[in-house]
Structure formats: C-alpha cells, structure tokens
Amino acid sequence: MTHLPFDDRDGFIYLDGKIIPWREAQTHVLTHGLHYSSSVFEGERAYGGNIFLSEKHSARLIKSAEMVHMPMPVDLDAIENAKREVLEANGFKDAYVRAFAYLGGEQMGIDTTKCVTHFAVAAWTDWQSYFDPAERKKGLTLATVPTRRPPPECMRVHSKSAGNYQMSMIAKREAHALGAYDALMLDWEGYVAESSGANIFMVKDGVILTPNADRFLNGLTRQTIIQIARDNGYTVDDTQRILPEELIRADEIFLTGTAAEISLVSKIIHDGEEYSFGVGPVGLELASAYTDLVNSAPEPHSP
Numbered sequence: 001m002t003h004l005p006f007d008d009r010d011g012f013i014y015l016d017g018k019i020i021p022w023r024e025a026q027t028h029v030l031t032h033g034l035h036y037s038s039s040v041f042e043g044e045r046a047y048g049g050n051i052f053l054s055e056k057h058s059a060r061l062i063k064s065a066e067m068v069h070m071p072m073p074v075d076l077d078a079i080e081n082a083k084r085e086v087l088e089a090n091g092f093k094d095a096y097v098r099a100f101a102y103l104g105g106e107q108m109g110i111d112t113t114k115c116v117t118h119f120a121v122a123a124w125t126d127w128q129s130y131f132d133p134a135e136r137k138k139g140l141t142l143a144t145v146p147t148r149r150p151p152p153e154c155m156r157v158h159s160k161s162a163g164n165y166q167m168s169m170i171a172k173r174e175a176h177a178l179g180a181y182d183a184l185m186l187d188w189e190g191y192v193a194e195s196s197g198a199n200i201f202m203v204k205d206g207v208i209l210t211p212n213a214d215r216f217l218n219g220l221t222r223q224t225i226i227q228i229a230r231d232n233g234y235t236v237d238d239t240q241r242i243l244p245e246e247l248i249r250a251d252e253i254f255l256t257g258t259a260a261e262i263s264l265v266s267k268i269i270h271d272g273e274e275y276s277f278g279v280g281p282v283g284l285e286l287a288s289a290y291t292d293l294v295n296s297a298p299e300p301h302s303p
C-alpha cells in the first residue's frame with residue numbers, strides 16, 4: 001500500500017461535536033497541545049465493525065484526561081457515539097481508531113485554566129499490522145535503550161498522555177541506532193518495563209511472567225492476555241519486577257498492545273550481546289486465542 005500522509009486523505013473525522021471532511025479537521029499552530037503535550041489519546045481496534053473493549057478504552061481516555069488535569073468536554077456515551085459515527089461515516093469495519101482530546105489555543109503557557117479541551121476521533125485502515133509485517137513474521141528484535149520510564153511521581157505513567165510518548169519516540173530511535181526494530185525500555189531502577197508502545201511478556205519453563213504494571217501503562221491487551229492464559233491453564237505471574245538478565249533467559253518473549261496485538265520477539269540486544277528466542281509455541285497459542293476473541297461477538301452494551 002502506498003503511504004498516504006495522515007493530514008491529506010479522503011474520509012471523515014469527528015471534531016468537537018460533528019463529523020467533518022478529513023482535510024477540514026485543522027487546528028492552529030498556537031494550539032496548546034502542540035507546545036506542552038496537553039493531549040491524551042486512545043488506540044483502539046475495530047474488528048468486523050465492533051471496537052474491541054470500546055467502553056474500557058473510552059473510560060481510560062476519561063481517566064487519562066483526569067490524571068493530567070484536563071477537563072473532558074464529553075462523557076463516556078458521547079465518546080462511544082462519536083467512535084461509532086466515525087466508523088460509519090468512513091464505512092470502516094476493520095480499522096484502527098484514535099479517540100483523543102487536547103487543549104486548544106485559548107491560552108499559551110503552563111497555566112491551562114483558560115484552555116478549552118477539544119475532542120476528536122479519527123480512524124484508518126492502514127495499520128492492519130502496526131509493525132512491519134515482515135519484521136513481525138520473523139520475530140521482532142528489541143534492544144535495551146538508555147531512555148527509561150520515570151517514577152510515577154514524575155510522570156503520569158498510567159495515563160495515555162502525549163508526554164509519555166516523547167520518551168517512547170526517543171527510545172525507538174535509540175533502538176534503531178543499536179540495530180533493533182524497537183526498544184526494550186527499563187524503568188528508572190533498571191527493571192524491565194515495556195517496549196515503546198506495548199507491554200512485554202516472557203515464558204520460562206511453561207510459566208508466563210510479565211512485569212508488575214505499577215510503573216507503566218497496564219495495557220488492556222495485557223489484561224486480556226493474562227485472562228486468556230489463565231483460562232487456558234497457564235500459571236501467570238504479573239506481580240514481579242523482572243531484570244533484563246532474567247528476561248534474556250526466557251524461552252519465549254512477546255509484546256501485547258491494541259495496535260501491536262500479540263507480536264513475538266525473536267532477539268534482544270542487551271549490553272552489546274544478542275540473545276535469541278523461539279517464536280512460539282505459547283505466544284502463538286495466545287495470539288491465536290486473542291484473534292478468536294477479538295473477532296467474536298461484541299461486548300454487551302452495559303445498561
């Protein structure tokens with residue numbers, strides 16, 4: 001597929017209460033969100049017209065805004081409706097959905113009290129695979145990078161707020177410079193945290209381990225995979241701190257995320273050494289169970 005720039009496409013975007021043509025969804029250069037990362041977002045996926053865990057994503061968007069003191073102009077129902085309208089207007093069934101909120105240009109500077117929060121939803125179909133399909137097929141290569149996840153006192157690490165992604169973007173560049181496809185980010189104490197945009201799991205002697213999510217985003221896919229694995233009879237330990245030296249002794253490693261889905265890791269570069277991992281069978285089993293789940297009936301609409 002040829003690459004289309006994201007700001008120059010046919011289609012429709014929801015912005016502040018209405019569906020408008022894609023190219024008209026513009027904002028001013030003096031938008032607060034552009035200067036101070038005063039922006040929160042969600043990454044969601046529709047499968048066969050249904051957004052998997054749609055209400056959980058909407059609730060997380062509201063929570064993320066709350067955590068960074070951005071008053072949300074819409075409630076959960078309005079977010080749900082906007083997402084549905086965007087999928088319908090564009091005629092999308094299988095799509096990546098981006099619901100987001102940002103502060104406008106009413107005020108510049110650190111004081112945000114006069115800023116208005118804008119709410120928008122866009123969707124696109126060209127992220128059927130978030131990672132390059134060829135890289136994903138052979139298994140991803142990750143590298144431990146210098147950029148760390150900070151302590152929760154310094155950053156709202158549990159919010160999906162733009163500020164957290166500056167670290168992710170730098171980390172990904174650092175990983176590329178080390179010859180890897182993506183970053184393995186450690187926390188400020190040197191324990192394994194996550195990749196630039198997905199959670200990480202390891203399998204060792206049939207047991208599944210994933211680091212305690214008290215220092216980074218506790219992904220909805222992470223939570224779903226823990227449940228699927230337990231239902232399939234696996235022991236899952238999601239409460240430990242894991243050192244990179246333990247991770248590299250794993251039998252299998254995989255990433256989880258709404259965009260990444262379940263992506264298997266075949267190599268980790270750590271301190272200049274390369275460590276290889278099998279791509280499956282546990283990761284493949286869980287990936288297939290995840291595919292079945294996301295393509296099954298939609299979650300019941302809560303009353």
Ligand code: PMP
Pocket residue numbers: 043160168194195196197198199217218219220221222256257258259
């Ligand atoms: N960590 C980061 C930094 C992410 O950007 C994402 C993707 N939202 C995740 C983890 C996984 O979260 P989820 O499974 O809810 O998509």
